[in-house]
Amino acid sequence: MYRYDQYDQQMVDTRVAEFRDQTRRRLEGKITEDQFKPLRLQNGLYLQLHAYMLRVAVPYGTLNSTQMHALADIADKYDRGYGHFTTRQNIQYNWIKLEEAPDLLADLAKVEMHAIQTSGNCIRNISSDQYAGAAADELVDPRPYAELLRQWSSFHPEFLHLPRKFKFCVIASDNDRAAMRLHDIGIQVVQNDAGEIGCAFYVGGGMGRTPMIAPLIREFVPLDQLITYSEACLRVYNRYGRRDNKYKARIKILVHELGKDEYARQVEEEFAHLLEQGIEPPLAELERIKPFFADPAFKTGLPDKADRSDDQFARWVDSNCMPHKAPGYVAVTISLKPVGGIPGDASSAQMHAMADLAKDYSFDECRVTHAQNIVLPHVEIGRLNELYAKLAEADLATANIDQIGDIIACPGLDYCSLANARSIPVAQKISQRFEANGKGELLGTLKLKISGCINACGHHHAGHIGILGVDKKGTENYQLLLGGSEAEDTSLAKITGPGFDEAGIVDAVEKAADVYLAQREDGERFLDTYRRIGMDPFKEALYA
Amino acid sequence: MKILTGNDLMTGLVTWWDGQGWSPYVDNAVDVGDEAEAILAREEAARRVNSGYAIEASLDENGKVRPAHIKDRVRALGPTVRPDLTLKPAEPEALNWVI
Numbered sequence: 001m002y003r004y005d006q007y008d009q010q011m012v013d014t015r016v017a018e019f020r021d022q023t024r025r026r027l028e029g030k031i032t033e034d035q036f037k038p039l040r041l042q043n044g045l046y047l048q049l050h051a052y053m054l055r056v057a058v059p060y061g062t063l064n065s066t067q068m069h070a071l072a073d074i075a076d077k078y079d080r081g082y083g084h085f086t087t088r089q090n091i092q093y094n095w096i097k098l099e100e101a102p103d104l105l106a107d108l109a110k111v112e113m114h115a116i117q118t119s120g121n122c123i124r125n126i127s128s129d130q131y132a133g134a135a136a137d138e139l140v141d142p143r144p145y146a147e148l149l150r151q152w153s154s155f156h157p158e159f160l161h162l163p164r165k166f167k168f169c170v171i172a173s174d175n176d177r178a179a180m181r182l183h184d185i186g187i188q189v190v191q192n193d194a195g196e197i198g199c200a201f202y203v204g205g206g207m208g209r210t211p212m213i214a215p216l217i218r219e220f221v222p223l224d225q226l227i228t229y230s231e232a233c234l235r236v237y238n239r240y241g242r243r244d245n246k247y248k249a250r251i252k253i254l255v256h257e258l259g260k261d262e263y264a265r266q267v268e269e270e271f272a273h274l275l276e277q278g279i280e281p282p283l284a285e286l287e288r289i290k291p292f293f294a295d296p297a298f299k300t301g302l303p304d305k306a307d308r309s310d311d312q313f314a315r316w317v318d319s320n321c322m323p324h325k326a327p328g329y330v331a332v333t334i335s336l337k338p339v340g341g342i343p344g345d346a347s348s349a350q351m352h353a354m355a356d357l358a359k360d361y362s363f364d365e366c367r368v369t370h371a372q373n374i375v376l377p378h379v380e381i382g383r384l385n386e387l388y389a390k391l392a393e394a395d396l397a398t399a400n401i402d403q404i405g406d407i408i409a410c411p412g413l414d415y416c417s418l419a420n421a422r423s424i425p426v427a428q429k430i431s432q433r434f435e436a437n438g439k440g441e442l443l444g445t446l447k448l449k450i451s452g453c454i455n456a457c458g459h460h461h462a463g464h465i466g467i468l469g470v471d472k473k474g475t476e477n478y479q480l481l482l483g484g485s486e487a488e489d490t491s492l493a494k495i496t497g498p499g500f501d502e503a504g505i506v507d508a509v510e511k512a513a514d515v516y517l518a519q520r521e522d523g524e525r526f527l528d529t530y531r532r533i534g535m536d537p538f539k540e541a542l543y544a
Numbered sequence: 545m546k547i548l549t550g551n552d553l554m555t556g557l558v559t560w561w562d563g564q565g566w567s568p569y570v571d572n573a574v575d576v577g578d579e580a581e582a583i584l585a586r587e588e589a590a591r592r593v594n595s596g597y598a599i600e601a602s603l604d605e606n607g608k609v610r611p612a613h614i615k616d617r618v619r620a621l622g623p624t625v626r627p628d629l630t631l632k633p634a635e636p637e638a639l640n641w642v643i
Contacts, residue, residue, distance in 0.1 A: 027554065029591050047595060049619050051556035080629060095629075099554045342625055413615060414623040422618075424625045474613060 001062050001365060002147050002292040004112045011155065012109045015116060019043045020102035027099060042122075044115025045101055048417050052096040055118040056108060060128035060146040060170070061089035061368040065359040068366060070111040072351035078104045083351065085336060085344040087408055087459055088167075089127050089368040090118060094415055122160050123153035123234075126168045129178050130369040133293060134331045134377040136323045140197060142172035142189050144290045145226065148281070149187075152227050159234055163241035163249040166234070167206075178370055179486035181205045181214045182462060184251045185233060190220065198222050203233055203263070204255030207456035211492050212252040215260040217267065225271075228280045232271035236263065295326070296363035296378060302328025303382040313388050315441070316399035321384070328381055332362075334374040334391060335398040335406060339435040340428050343409040344372030353394035361387050370459075370486075371408055371447075373401070404439075404446045404513070405431040408459050412452030412469060413476070419452035421469025421476035422502075426450055429506045434513075443513055446526040449484075462486035464527040465509060466493040478505035482512065482538055483530045494535060496542055511541045545575035547609065548583060549616065550596030558619045559593060566593055568631065570620035573601065573609045610641075617642045 004012070019039070026036040040046075044055040056071070063071075071091055075083045078100050079093040086092055096104065108114055117124055126146045133141040149168055153159065159166070169180045172189035180186035186202035198220045205214025221229045237251045240258075255263045304327060308314040321330040334354060337343050346354070354374055358366040361383060362376035369375055379387060391397040400406045407430060410416065412423030427450055434440040449463030453470075460466030466481035477499040484493030500508050513526070515538050520529045530538070547570075548561035561583060562572040576583055580598035587593045600612040611617050622630030624639050632638040 027591075033588070033594055047551060047556060049615070050558055050622060051551070094623075095556075097555045413618055414625050417615075419615075422624065428625070476614065 001064055002289065012114045016102060016105045016109050019105060023098060023102050041119040043105065044118035046119065048415055051094060052098055054093045054096045054101065054104065054115055056091050056113060056115050057118050057125040058090050058368050059150050060126055060143050061130055062143065063366050065355040065364050067111045067113055068351055068355035068358060070107065072348040074104055074107060075348040075351065082345055082347045084411065085346065085368050085372050087370050087372060087457055088125060089370055090125060121162045121164050123166045123168065126150050126170060127178055127370060128169065129171045129173060130367040130375045131177060131322055131331050131377060134324050135173055136325045137175050138173040139189055139191055140172050141293050142170045143293050144286060145189060146170040147289050148286055149230065159238065162238055163243045164246065174488060176488040179462060181490045182207055182486055183214065186214050192220050199226055201229065204252040206250055206252045207459060207461045209247060209454045211461040212256060213490050217260060217264045224283050225280060228274045229271055231279060232267045232274055235270050236266045298326040298329060302380055304328055306381050306384040313385060316388055316397060317384060319399040320401045329378055330381055332376045332379045333401045334396050335400055336373050337400060337406050338395060338398045339405060340432045342424050343407050343427050350394050350396060357387065357390060371406065402445045402447060403441065404434050404443050404448055407431060408449040410451050410458035416452060418455055420471035421452050421478065423450040423452040423458055423469060426467060426478065426502060426505060430509055433506055433510060439513060444525060459486060461492050463493055465512060467505060470499065476502060480505065480508050482535065485527055496539055508542055512538050515541045545601050546577065546580060546598050547573040547601045548576055548580060548596055548598055550593040553591050553594040570609050570611065614642065
């Protein structure tokens with residue numbers, strides 16, 4: 001994985017020193033909260049319901065074991081012994097003291113990490129496929145391109161004060177595991193008819209209060225023009241994106257209002273201008289980055305089967321292991337969704353355990369997924385049994401990936417100052433219900449996503465089943481949505497009808513699941529059945 | 545009744561105006577009547593509270609202060625999904641008060 005050079009380290013160290021001074025001045029009363037707030041947010045420090053919350057960037061979700069150990073140590077030293085992995089492949093700490101935040105950032109910098117660009121109207125941490133470099137179906141490893149974009153976007157002076165926040169995603173497979181078309185810019189690394197590698201640009205997607213699927217703006221951008229084209233996309237947005245209304249300030253609104261063809265035309269015009277300026281970094285920089293993401297030393301001649309005599313283990317293999325490009329290996333997803341647990345939360349002990357397992361079983365590497373789980377990308381099939389046993393010791397062996405218990409949930413009203421309703425208790429009750437009724441495994445692939453407000457951090461628009469918590473005259477109410485997908489068949493979920501209270505929404509999810517079980521045809525997922533039979537049968541069951 | 549809440553500047557922890565200072569316990573909150581703006585201006589200037597604001601509340605049948613909105617009741621107790629991290633870890637039934 002990428003390692004900082006002297007410039008990266010100096011940038012991060014300098015920022016820590018700067019924030020230390022800003023914090024000192026705030027605590028001494030030399031600057032007001034109004035003056036300090038944008039400064040702390042530029043360092044990922046929010047003020048949430050109960051305390052300060054720090055969001056730490058995990059570029060394209062990739063961590064080594066040293067970094068994961070450091071995240072665990074931070075949970076113990078500065079927080080209350082746990083962290084929350086987010087839908088942006090980051091980690092958040094919920095109980096940070098302002099006076100200690102500079103020391104925390106200094107500890108992060110020691111392991112080449114920071115909290116920059118995890119807040120504010122700038123280009124945010126860049127997300128990617130959690131199986132990058134491991135997946136059997138990818139064209140190339142997308143992370144060198146994500147890293148190049150990270151370096152370009154870090155402290156980019158022109159884009160530090162955009163109309164609104166801006167999210168990139170880079171993938172390199174036709175199978176989208178990163179919700180690529182629900183980003184401001186989604187990039188898919190592709191190959192053209194001449195066999196050249198380049199990038200397809202999808203611009204203007206997003207969730208939030210106005211969900212939109214990004215349209216394809218350009219089919220092929222040559223690799224040696226990646227940064228220039230990205231800059232052109234941002235420039236048009238920065239120039240014409242709305243700044244009068246924060247709810248209409250995202251690039252999706254601009255692309256929608258201009259129309260994708262007109263937006264693309266303006267980008268092409270700016271692109272031609274920028275090409276003359278020669279802003280593209282030399283390809284040598286990309287070539288410098290690529291070796292950091294070279295394949296580890298995969299062994300050959302490994303067994304391609306594990307001992308499946310233990311039923312629990314076999315279930316876990318079927319659910320949590322993903323085909324790997326190297327024979328004899330799989331990518332293992334560690335579920336952070338135990339039955340009745342808090343989606344995405346991990347204790348410091350669990351983080352230490354995952355770090356040790358990454359070192360011992362996965363070439364010192366792990367990944368954070370947008371579904372709030374952790375991946376060990378390169379695990380020998382022949383060692384799966386012992387890995388499973390060690391995961392079980394750490395309460396990390398839940399077998400439910402992409403099943404109804406693998407729920408994405410935002411922190412909701414239990415932690416978040418923006419939320420209108422609690423998300424986590426609903427997730428807990430649903431996972432408990434489907435464990436108790438035994439339908440969880442029967443349902444197969446069923447992605448359920450819960451947001452506690454319209455900002456959609458829980459990706460409810462993209463859930464096969466989505467749940468949106470709203471405030472109904474001072475009480476929590478939950479809308480049910482069906483038919484969303486964040487994958488290559490991207491679609492936006494539709495609301496079924498009137499909302500439900502907390503108990504009612506759990507019943508409603510079970511009723512929707514029952515409609516699927518009664519009407520599915522061979523091989524159909526919940527989403528496939530919904531698309532075939534439409535909303536009406538579900539409405540009849542829900543509101544009869 | 546109108547009560548004042550905010551966060552401690554250094555720790556960020558939730559705090560309530562008790563008439564003389566800031567308390568972590570909502571039960572200690574007092575009705576500030578028309579004094580909210582003046583108190584908040586003074587206390588924020590002195591850095592004794594951060595991001596303070598006034599909310600509506602009432603007294604329940606036991607004479608305990610109950611914020612009108614669920615968001616402030618969650619703030620008053622702690623995250624309902626982590627009883628061990630609330631102000632009343634030994635009283636899991638306290639979570640019912642939030643809802």
